[in-house]
Amino acid sequence: MAANSTLIWASLLFAIAIAIGTAFRFLSGRGHRVKTSESIDLSRLKVTKNGVLVTEFGKKATLVQFSTEYCGQCPGVRRSLSQLEYRHGSLLYIDVDITDRLDLAAHFSISQTPTVFILDGLGEIKFRIGGVPKYAIIRAELEKLGAL
Amino acid sequence: MTELKRIDPRGPRFGAAITSVFAIIAFGFSLDTWIYAWLILWLLFALFALSVFGKNITHPYSYLFQKFVRPRLAAPAELEDPRPPHFAQQVGLSFAVFGVISGFVWPLGVTIAATFIFLAAFLNAFFGLCLGCQMYLGLRRIGLLRQ
16 A cells, blocks of 8 residues: 555544544533432432531532542542632532442442532532533533522 | 552653554554554553553653653642553553454454554543543443452
8 A cells, every 4th residue: 555545544543533632622521401300418428528527508509529539630620619619608519539439429320530510509410510620611500500 | 448659640641642653653554564563563562561560660651751751840730540540551451462463363453453542542642531541430330340
């Protein structure tokens, strides 16, 4: 086969890889609205925050992040979301480590970490984002809930 | 859980960049003088096998990274758990094994293996999308993986 067509095939493969990567960049972290009206049961999550068991949702909204110990990008997301919580009183942020709680991962169909849920004031799941979230989207959803 | 030494996430990505160069060269040769492609897959096989099984051996990639790349970079923002990248290397190894074996009987298999290795390595290196890492939690959930 001519060297030319080899180059064309290789460039084509290269272009496909770039297309996949760009699509991933664009799509990941955007999330989607959740239609089923499922409320989160805090007594089941058993999350502690600063050593205290969390028993109440945020007044207007709650951000629930699911992390694992082996997740490289979780700590960065944790920092950003904590900052957001710090600035807004009616917002609660909790981080759930599901490394050894695969039952939770299965229950919420979580296949990647970080995954972030946005809950309303009653703890109902309104929005979910898989992968590192795009913060503008989180802000927009929180604004809808009146938490910002 | 046992303490694992956390690693600079740019290390595996640097390695993936080199792998992706080897893989696309292999892909090109596999359409032409495929015997060269097969030889490159043997090399990739050795490199993957070394990172999967060579516990105490310094991998050439990590030698290059630590010696020439790391000193020129700022401190990493985040360290990461070595398990998902390690798992990704196992996935890479299985593709390399497939390519090396099919080289004996089915040259097209070499092209297929080179294609997948290239895609996975390239996406990891240049987009930070680690396919193996993405699959990790899902595979553990359905019980295919122990930690």
